Amino acid sequence: MSDEITALQHFDDASLDTAFAALAEQVRRETASLSDPEAFRLHWLGRKQGRLKLISEAWLKSAPPEAKRALGIRFNQLKEQIEAALEAPAAGSSKTTVQGIDITLPGTLRTPGIPHPLLKTMHEIVSVFHHLGYSTNLGPQVESDFYNFEALNFPENHPARDTQDTLVIASQQSRPSRDRLLMRTHTSPVQIRTMIAQAPPIRIVIPGKVHRNDAADATHSPIFHQIEGLCVDTNITFSDLKGTLDHAMKALFGSDVKTRFFPSFFPFTEPSADVQISCIFCGGKGCRKCKHSGWIELLGCGMVDPAVFAAVTAERRKVNPSDDAYNPEKITGFAFGMGVERIAMMLHGVSDIGHFYSGDMRFLEQFA
Numbered sequence: 001m002s003d004e005i006t007a008l009q010h011f012d013d014a015s016l017d018t019a020f021a022a023l024a025e026q027v028r029r030e031t032a033s034l035s036d037p038e039a040f041r042l043h044w045l046g047r048k049q050g051r052l053k054l055i056s057e058a059w060l061k062s063a064p065p066e067a068k069r070a071l072g073i074r075f076n077q078l079k080e081q082i083e084a085a086l087e088a089p090a091a092g093s094s095k096t097t098v099q100g101i102d103i104t105l106p107g108t109l110r111t112p113g114i115p116h117p118l119l120k121t122m123h124e125i126v127s128v129f130h131h132l133g134y135s136t137n138l139g140p141q142v143e144s145d146f147y148n149f150e151a152l153n154f155p156e157n158h159p160a161r162d163t164q165d166t167l168v169i170a171s172q173q174s175r176p177s178r179d180r181l182l183m184r185t186h187t188s189p190v191q192i193r194t195m196i197a198q199a200p201p202i203r204i205v206i207p208g209k210v211h212r213n214d215a216a217d218a219t220h221s222p223i224f225h226q227i228e229g230l231c232v233d234t235n236i237t238f239s240d241l242k243g244t245l246d247h248a249m250k251a252l253f254g255s256d257v258k259t260r261f262f263p264s265f266f267p268f269t270e271p272s273a274d275v276q277i278s279c280i281f282c283g284g285k286g287c288r289k290c291k292h293s294g295w296i297e298l299l300g301c302g303m304v305d306p307a308v309f310a311a312v313t314a315e316r317r318k319v320n321p322s323d324d325a326y327n328p329e330k331i332t333g334f335a336f337g338m339g340v341e342r343i344a345m346m347l348h349g350v351s352d353i354g355h356f357y358s359g360d361m362r363f364l365e366q367f368a
């Protein structure tokens with residue numbers, strides 16, 4: 001490429017034609033063996049040091065005013081010639097190459113995101129209760145002892161309050177015990193928060209992350225997810241609880257699933273029960289998954305303990321001293337809770353809880 005710019009001596013049409021014909025010929029020669037289109041583009045059309053720009057400046061400066069139009073027209077023609085050369089497939093290269101891009105190469109596959117299997121399971125469970133008229137409530141993961149334990153009728157010396165079981169926030173010793181902060185060990189504090197804020201009737205489900213001071217193994221994780229439910233109204237009985245959970249389990253695991261209730265204990269419900277469902281793997285005949293019993297224990301539940309209503313009433317009376325919305329003589333309620341991981345593991349045959357948190361795409365892609 002010859003880069004020196006010779007000054008124009010004459011500006012009549014014939015002289016201009018000659019000068020531009022030489023430039024056009026130079027462009028033609030360069031495009032005949034175009035190996036680096038970008039270098040060619042910069043050489044001719046570069047915004048600051050491009051040849052076209054330099055020539056146009058040099059020639060226009062010395063041109064008499066009446067020749068400027070003729071010069072401009074020829075510059076535009078030359079520019080079009082250069083641009084056309086850049087757009088056309090370069091001589092000698094593959095026909096499928098456009099400006100150095102091989103259009104026969106496979107494109108970049110962009111896979112759409114999918115909900116995490118835990119979130120998906122959570123949505124499935126919550127949706128069963130939404131269809132029963134429940135709404136969703138959420139609450140903070142850092143809770144006070146009052147909401148997590150005291151209002152839920154956990155006595156002062158209950159083992160769950162021990163730091164062996166509960167992750168507590170450091171340097172809280174100077175605070176009154178009810179205000180000490182901890183990572184919530186269940187989503188039940190949201191039941192208390194809801195009742196303090198709102199009079200019955202209440203029908204809520206509470207999905208969320210909970211924390212326990214547990215070592216991780218195939219079935220335990222220090223962080224996991226729960227869904228709890230609370231129903232408070234007049235004339236709520238244990239039959240309502242049984243009917244609601246029986247329906248929910250059938251909706252989740254299939255209409256053949258049976259449920260049965262066993263007496264249990266939780267500080268915040270009385271009476272309390274553990275719920276078992278007939279084994280979804282063997283239909284109740286007995287297999288390795290149900291330890292040959294035909295049943296799988298899946299959730300805890302019970303009628304709300306009047307002591308919980310009393311704690312809620314005490315808080316509500318700080319705002320309205322005559323509040324009587326949660327008088328256990330007038331209203332009753334039930335509550336239940338289940339682990340999302342456990343249900344997701346059952347539904348999808350996952351053997352290690354750790355897979356859910358690993359971020360391993362080979363695992364997660366199976367749920368797409």
Ligand SMILES: [Zn+2]
Pocket residue numbers: 279280281282283284285286287288289290291292294295
């Ligand atoms: Zn079984």
